[in-house]
Amino acid sequence: MAEGLRERKKQETRIALSWAAVRLAVERGYGNVRIEDIAAEAGVSLRTFRNYFDSKADAIAAREVDRTLRIAEELRARPAGEPLWTAIRVAIEKHFALGEEGHGGRTAPDEKWLAGIRLMMSEPALQGAVLKAHAKAAEDLAAAIADRTGTSGLYPRLVAEVIGATRAVVIAEWLRGDPPRSIAELLSSALDQVEAGLPVPDQPVRE
């Protein structure tokens, strides 16, 4: 209750707008959605949409921002004594396992999220916004890492960015997935490699 009704309503509107943006874009295709439609869907005026987001792309990417920021939250929630990289693994795993926004039920890969991701990856106009979202998330993550480890300077940022990079690669590889592999497996493999300093695999491996 740090904030009152006003603040909560703003959050709700913001989320409603960005959900509407994602939903409409997934259904009709990014180019066929006018911000006017998005605003109508969320029950606010076109002008108000602009008070919340700088662009249509930002509205769509906002879902991804919120989602990605959770990684830092999860990390902060890990016990202080836990080794950093163990905590990181758990935090990212939860991030990927995460079901639908507010639900607790064990949902499958979460179709909504998946559809959103595919949309963002395929539409060039959205890629920039998504990457910006991840950059923002990395800042948060760096702060969390700095707090946890008591380090400053290069280290926390480096770790945060590398985690972001790992996450990106895992998702890309998983989406391409043919044959499909479990995210958990890919993630685990990727983190193992990163933690080992990314040495060149002895033999040409297809993993």
Next chain:
Amino acid sequence: MAEGLRERKKQETRIALSWAAVRLAVERGYGNVRIEDIAAEAGVSLRTFRNYFDSKADAIAAREVDRTLRIAEELRARPAGEPLWTAIRVAIEKHFALGEEGHGGRTAPDEKWLAGIRLMMSEPALQGAVLKAHAKAAEDLAAAIADRTGTSGLYPRLVAEVIGATRAVVIAEWLRGDPPRSIAELLSSALDQVEAGLPVPDQPVRE
């Protein structure tokens, strides 16, 4: 000479447009430059500008794309026997040491490039475009790494993205630089940490 006059002219126009875009944006501020001005500066029509770039931001980021793609080129130019990470170090160092576009003279940090970077980091509307540029560069780099190491799948992409992340952190840290530190030193330190698997520093270090 692989391509004729037509192809060369297109390249020239493209580069002229993006240089003009950067120069004007640095001088007047991003928001005060209309694409019409950019087109005029490069001696083509406004409509032609659109044939080359999807947006003002993309035109500015194009300089960064070209520059960043050189990392992959440098890597490919390294002797085949050289260990991957040694080759990577050299490639990135050259990337940072790079003077002005076409000159060979030992230029200082290259004011034009620096001004461009500052512009791109500060203007939110440009951040997305720059990140997209780096993503594209990472793809190239991943291909180069795959070729060099004979690996496929997760590994090359992981290395490419991690290098991109490292580069980003080094630049950010260097720009913040207060007191200023040499890029070479920051880069070296960052790569050392990455190659070591990013273990938590023993003592709170400010590096």
Next chain:
DNA sequence: GATAATTTTGCCTGAAAGGCATCTTTGCCT
């Protein structure tokens, strides 16, 4: 040279971006 393929350009329409003034809603104080 003549013809075909590409580019460049002008024109035009629809959408987006964002400044400004006004009207509402919310927060807070008496």
Next chain:
DNA sequence: AGGCAAAGATGCCTTTCAGGCAAAATTATC
């Protein structure tokens, strides 16, 4: 409660952007 101030929502307006389309210009090919 009543009322005032702050913050948000909305409408209106202007400028800029995005991109389709076809005519004019330029380059390539034979």
